Amino acid sequence: MADPARAPQDAVAAAMEDAAALGGFFAMRTGGPGEGWHPVQESYARGFADLATAVADRYRTRDPRVGVSIAQLGHAARLWSPVLACALLHGIVLDLDALQRADTGSALRLPHPAGWYADRLPHREHALSTEVMGHLAALEAGLDVKIAPRLLDGNAASALAGSAGVLLAARPGLRTPLTRLVTRLLGTGRLVGTGSLTGPDLAFRRRSCCLYYRTPAGSKCGDCCFAD
Template structure:
């Protein structure tokens, strides 16, 4: 099933929902190659931008941003169209974080929490974590994945309030799936989330703790690429 039309529609929801389809492959590289290389180029760029010598901050920020770029279109496709995009052959912009598919097809699975967890966490975020050359606790990385999931769901609800109940239910199911279980807590109704780890952004000069940080109750916005 070709899902180019569905991907084009959800791209209107915001930058993190957009995946380029087709076109010239020049300037793009396979994400699996990026994972094997430890995403060193983006980590260096991010650390330089934040003027920090602590490359753990760069690595955490890159992983959190990439997780959001994965969860956003996957959630939108699942909830708005009842499909799961096949992200097996995914590409990343050479000089940035944008994503591309040579062909837009749906995975032959129902859009369940297990299916979405497999596509995002097992196919992408775990290989990415395995390739990192910078030591980061797995709890932090899974916490980032959970934080990105909730952020993506909230962004989707902002664009499609009619999907709110389904989005909350699917997000809660995902937060109880695999390694995402125990990464944080949904507080009250809706998607107020408190994670049990920290993305390290507060260590940047002038940085702050994010709105869902386990270290504080200060309400600040997360910082993504």
């Protein structure tokens, strides 16, 4: 039986193309040859080890938790950015079930664009949270490095707020609906209690630390619980 909430593939592709035009982490690729890509679930099962190691090497740290935390934070931003943009700009909730990752990098793609019309779903915020947090939960389950779950949840919240801030800067007319959506997402599931918005431009203060300050050249991030 057809799902009445399903959006046609061309509508999802158009939404993703519009989001990608914002640049940076908003660019989630679609279609194209399968060579050079693998199901992101395979990366999760390996604990994101290649990206975590690359991050640790880049920041010259021997603490494996730092590499894992920063890699997970970056991945969360690559999930939240297009998800927020498609939801706010086109009313489409992306279906990330078939998500793939580049074999030699952190880029993501959907081989076949898929999603739902947000206004045909009973709970848009729950659907958005499920898509992103489901991936982050799978990543966490595959980790072989012991790291506090609430630190990872804080990273997810920080990535959400950061992605929203970039979207707001690019599309200031979205301020009211974007602020409302982010506030509701921060009150959903594992993001509850991770932090709070502190200003009209979606400034955020988290209640945990991503550990970046532990790198040799590191400092406290602007939303860190330890920041002045």
